[in-house]
Amino acid sequence: MKSIFLKGVAAASMAIAAFATVPAKAGPLMDRIEAGESVRIGFANEIPWAYPGENNKPLGFANAFTIGVLNSMGYENIEPVVTEWGGLIPGLKANRFDVITGGMYILKSRCENIAFSDPMGKFGDAFIVPKGNPKGISNYQDIKEKGAVFVTGAGYNSIEAAKKEGVPDSNVMAVPGPTEILAAVRAGRADAGGVTYFTALNLAKEADDIEVTDPSKLPDWTLNWVGIGFRDADKDFLEKFNEAEAKYLGSEQMMKDVAEYGYTKSQLPGDKTTEWVCNNR
Structure with a gap:
């Protein structure tokens, strides 16, 4: 009986260990990336924040910032999707694109619908x-x-x-x-x-x-803070995005990428967190 009991304990322990090593389920954006598909960025015509150029080329400092972070993560297959401002959050939730780059203020009402990255700037x-x-x-x-x-x-x-x-x-x-x-x-x-x-x-x-x-x-x-918008289901990707953003934000490369659109170091977000902004705006 003793040997049978120990075998049972060992089997249970192995099962628990195996379960613990199972990674968290990837969100829809990681599923797309792993399938070789593009990261679709959604934005409206909001100069100089995010707007389309020739052939919908993504222009503006919010686009430049987002693309800079994604590139630093190793993602270069990026597809622009242009819509009206009012269609950004509905379009994200309907999976028509994966990321809102449009220069969107982090507001409590929006935090109830989507997930925001760490702030990328402070604006009035x-x-x-x-x-x-x-x-x-x-x-x-x-x-x-x-x-x-x-x-x-x-x-x-x-x-x-x-x-x-x-x-x-x-x-x-x-x-x-x-x-x-x-x-x-x-x-x-x-x-x-x-x-x-x-x-x-x-x-x-x-x-x-x-x-x-x-x-x-x-x-x-x-006075408001801007973040990059993601689906709640993509918080696994958002966590990695925030890690890359922390290294890119305010860097020489970032300031070079956004300079032509008028973003300067005076627009850097300071120490406010997304949680604080969601609760106070």
């Missing part, structure tokens, strides 16, 4: 207004008090910000993206357009009849 917003700023709009309280019409992009963080500041829904216009925001302000359909400061500067280059408001006039809580 601004408004575009008609030249001379005839209604004197610098912040959300100005919009609220003056009954002004505010235009921004569908799915943009500025919709939540306007609501938090008490701007009535009836005064907020949602359009697909920057081109439509600019058109609404220039045509007089809106008094101010809410975009990131980088986007506002780019729009001001396109039209000499608009100007950019001072980003410091917006509340401090509107």
Whole structure:
């Protein structure tokens, strides 16, 4: 009986050891990579964050950053997928692409739907207004008090910000993206357009009849951190991405890769973690 018992213990121990060495199930992105398929990066037309060039070539500093991290991990088979901003999170969840590179702010509402990488930058917003700023709009309280019409992009963080500041829904216009925001302000359909400061500067280059408001006039809580978006099911890949990002972020190679798009060391994210940003934004 004793020998039978010991054999049973030995067998059980071997089974436990074998189970312990079984790797965690790979997510859908690792499955694609191991099958020799591409890493599909999703982004909209958001200059200078992430936007398509000729033949949908991925341009912009968020794309350059993401591709830089992926290349450092040994992944060079990268496929761009261009969609509207409002389609980024739904497209990721529907497996139409694998990564959101588009320069997306890490927000609590978004953290409930997707997983973000460690922050890759810290950024503020601004408004575009008609030249001379005839209604004197610098912040959300100005919009609220003056009954002004505010235009921004569908799915943009500025919709939540306007609501938090008490701007009535009836005064907020949602359009697909920057081109439509600019058109609404220039045509007089809106008094101010809410975009990131980088986007506002780019729009001001396109039209000499608009100007950019001072980003410091917006509340401090509107300062945001950007992360790269992944499916929750791909947290195995995200963990490896974060390890590579930690080595790439702020490096000489990274600053060289993003320099042409205006990203500087002043945009580096500091010490805030994704967990902190998810809980505080």
